[in-house]
Amino acid sequence: xxxxxxxxxxxxxxxxxxxxxxxxxxxxxxxxxxxxxxxxxxxxxxxxxxxxxxxxxxxxxxxxxxxxxxxxxxxxxxxxxxxxxxxxxxxxxxxxxxxxxxxxxxxxxxxxxxxxxxxxxxxxxxxxxxxxxxxxxxxxxxxxxxxxxxxxxxxxxxxxxxxxxxxxxxxxxxxxxxxxxxxxxxxxxxxxxxxxxxxxxxxxxxxxxxxxxxxxxxxxxxxxxxxxxxxxxxxxxxxxxxxxxxxxxxxxxxxxxxxxxxxxxxxxxxxxxxxxxxxxxxxxxxxxxxxxxxxxxxxxxxxxxxxxxxxxxxxxxxxxxxxxxxxxxxxxxxxxxxxxxxxxxxxxxxxxxxxxxxxxxxxxxxxxxxxxxxxxxxxxxxxxxxxxxxxxxxxxxxxxxxxxxxxxxxxxxxxxxxxxxxxxxxxxxxx
Numbered sequence: 001x002x003x004x005x006x007x008x009x010x011x012x013x014x015x016x017x018x019x020x021x022x023x024x025x026x027x028x029x030x031x032x033x034x035x036x037x038x039x040x041x042x043x044x045x046x047x048x049x050x051x052x053x054x055x056x057x058x059x060x061x062x063x064x065x066x067x068x069x070x071x072x073x074x075x076x077x078x079x080x081x082x083x084x085x086x087x088x089x090x091x092x093x094x095x096x097x098x099x100x101x102x103x104x105x106x107x108x109x110x111x112x113x114x115x116x117x118x119x120x121x122x123x124x125x126x127x128x129x130x131x132x133x134x135x136x137x138x139x140x141x142x143x144x145x146x147x148x149x150x151x152x153x154x155x156x157x158x159x160x161x162x163x164x165x166x167x168x169x170x171x172x173x174x175x176x177x178x179x180x181x182x183x184x185x186x187x188x189x190x191x192x193x194x195x196x197x198x199x200x201x202x203x204x205x206x207x208x209x210x211x212x213x214x215x216x217x218x219x220x221x222x223x224x225x226x227x228x229x230x231x232x233x234x235x236x237x238x239x240x241x242x243x244x245x246x247x248x249x250x251x252x253x254x255x256x257x258x259x260x261x262x263x264x265x266x267x268x269x270x271x272x273x274x275x276x277x278x279x280x281x282x283x284x285x286x287x288x289x290x291x292x293x294x295x296x297x298x299x300x301x302x303x304x305x306x307x308x309x310x311x312x313x314x315x316x317x318x319x320x321x322x323x324x325x326x327x328x329x330x331x332x333x334x335x336x337x338x339x340x341x342x343x344x345x346x347x348x349x350x351x352x353x354x355x356x357x358x359x360x361x362x363x364x365x366x367x368x369x370x371x372x373x374x375x376x377x378x379x380x381x382x383x384x385x386x387x388x389x390x391x392x393x394x395x396x397x398x399x400x401x402x403x404x405x406x407x408x409x410x411x412x413x414x415x416x417x418x419x420x421x422x423x424x425x426x427x428x429x430x431x
Contacts (some may be wrong), residue, residue, distance in 0.1 A: 003037040008289050009099060009285075010034050020294045023411055024369040028335060031306060035317055035339045042195045042345055049184055052176050054237035055194035056345045061170040066160035067087050069185055071123040073099075075155040078143055078213075079127040080114035080135060082152020084230045091150075091368070095141045099124055124158060130155035145174065162176055173347030186256070195345040198236075201260035201316075202229045202268040203243035205281045205399035206323065207251070209271075211245055224397060225270040225321075225328045231334055235269075236340055253284040261288065262311030266340060271323035274303040281320070285309065289318055297368040297411065300324060300394030301331040315344070324394035330371045333406070333425075362416040369411045373403035376424060386424055403427065 010033045011017045016026055044058040060405075073079055079099065085091050091151060093114040101103035101120035109115055109126035117123075117130060129152050131361030143158050157244045163169050169183055176184075176192070184192060209223040210216055223245050233240055241264055246256045259266045273293060274279025282305070284290045291343060296302055305320025321328045333351075341349035364370055374386045386407055389399045407417065408423040 004308050004317065005034060005037060006334055007034065007292050011292075013297045019210045019294050019398045022294050022332065024296060025411075027296050027306075028292060028338075029188075031335050031339050034340065035343050042198070042343075044193050045196055046191050046193050046346055047188055049181060049192055050118040050417065052180065052183060052184075052192040052194055055176050055192070055197075057172050057174045057368060058193045058195050058345070059172045060168045061184065061187070061189070061192070062396045063163040063165060063167050063187055065163075065187060067163040067167055068159060068161065068347045070159050072101075072157050073117045073123060073127075073130045073155065074157050075130045075132045076118050077130045077132040077155065078119075079123055079130050080109060081111060081115040081126055082129040082154075084111050084113075085129075085150060086147045089147060090144050091147045092142060092144050093351055095138075095143060096126075098104060125287060126154055126158055131233040146263055149322055150310060167351050171347070173345055175341075177344050180196070197239040198340060198344045199241060199264040200233055200238045200265065200268065200340065201241040202226065202233065202264045202270075203256060203260070204245050204270050205248070207248045208246070208331075209245045212281070214261050216262035224325050227429070228325065228329055229332070230339070231272065231283050232329070233340075236337065236344070238340060238344070243345050248280055250284060252281045253280050254288070257288050257309055258311050259285055260311070260313050261309045261316040265343060266317040266319065267319060268336060269305075270321045270328050273320040273322060285317075286318060291318060291320070293320075296331075297331075298334070299368055300392075301327040301371075304331055305334070306335075314327040322394070325397040326373075326400055327394040329400055329405075334371070347360055351425055352421045353425050354384065355421050357383050358407075358420055358422055361386045361418050362388060362407070362422075364413055364415050366412050366414050370407075370409040371397045372407040372409065374405045374407040374424065375403060376405045376426065384424070386422065 010030055022158060080093055084093060092114060095116055096113050097105045098116040098119040100118050104122040105115045109124050115124050129254055131150050135145050135149050143293055169187060170180060186294040204223045204226050208220050210220050243256050243260055246252055284306055289307050291305050291307035294304045296304055301322055303322050307318050308315050309318045321331050338349040372392055373389045375389060376386050379385050389402045391399060404427050406425045406427060
């Protein structure tokens with residue numbers, strides 16, 4: 001993206017920026033500042049409401065109508081004027097007709113009269129109150145109820161109560177959810193203007209990696225990172241470009257990086273960014289881009305590359321993630337996910353953190369942020385509790401499959417005792 005700044009321009013004013021020992025919150029700040037201008041460059045397109053789920057709204061949706069279009073009943077029951085309620089004792093009314101949703105009673109209801117009405121039906125002229133049917137005794141065309149159970153105006157939905165003409169129904173930057181589809185449809189709109197999907201390329205590096213279906217030679221492993229990246233990126237509703245496994249060959253590396261940068265808004269790699277790596281990944285990143293190699297004070301996921309790389313007349317944001325499977329997922333959710341959503345034009349990007357009590361002690365060394373894999377539960381008193389999934393090594397991918405949340409232990413935090421309160425971020429909607 002042509003609007004990307006240089007890394008130096010972003011970090012110059014940060015006195016606490018040290019790529020050799022970078023706190024998580026500072027790394028996040030650098031990423032946020034670097035990608036923010038890119039969100040302005042995306043084109044827009046108009047899509048069917050059916051194709052808008054998960055897309056980022058490009059402009060405010062303004063209601064062209066009142067919702068509801070008229071005062072209507074919020075209950076099945078009897079509509080009448082609240083002035084007919086007897087102050088004390090029992091109120092008696094005479095039923096003069098019926099009103100249904102889509103087939104309203106078209107007469108006028110006078111004092112002491114009522115109309116049998118269904119939920120959603122337009123309130124008849126002269127009515128401002130609905131008494132639920134279960135509170136009423138019926139005898140022919142007469143109804144009775146205790147006056148104390150109802151007051152004037154109860155169980156009535158007002159015209160425009162949900163939305164009024166000219167009111168913003170949804171704001172630009174919102175990621176469209178299922179409830180939003182219903183809201184848009186309630187306005188009579190069949191199409192929506194959204195930001196185009198972000199184009200994201202991803203690949204793995206390393207001679208030791210084998211793709212599914214290939215024989216597994218001694219010392220080799222199957223490439224799992226591309227599949228977890230595929231899953232995590234798919235949740236973000238971006239346009240995916242899978243460049244496969246790239247061998248430790250400078251020409252192959254250069255060609256893949258150049259192609260990815262020329263065709264994508266962001267490029268994500270796994271492997272090759274640790275100190276002492278014997279491959280060409282870091283060399284080619286430096287050659288083609290404005291890239292910094294970080295040692296982040298976090299566990300797992302310490303090594304990471306970040307910046308941009310140049311393709312044919314196009315610059316792409318680069319995220320060079322570690323090679324260990326769990327470290328890939330942790331760094332993706334801590335840094336990459338939020339950045340990609342911001343680049344997509346979304347206004348709400350960070351997942352919420354909740355609090356829970358640990359059911360066991362957790363070892364923690366101060367001086368780094370730790371992301372433990374946990375299982376969230378509710379105890380007999382209704383309080384949230386959390387426990388770790390066992391071995392927390394950065395290569396133990398099974399621990400991520402068993403978990404349903406991250407236990408986030410802060411930079412300066414020390415050992416956690418059973419019963420202590422910790423921060424928890426749920427996987428739901430993420431993993």
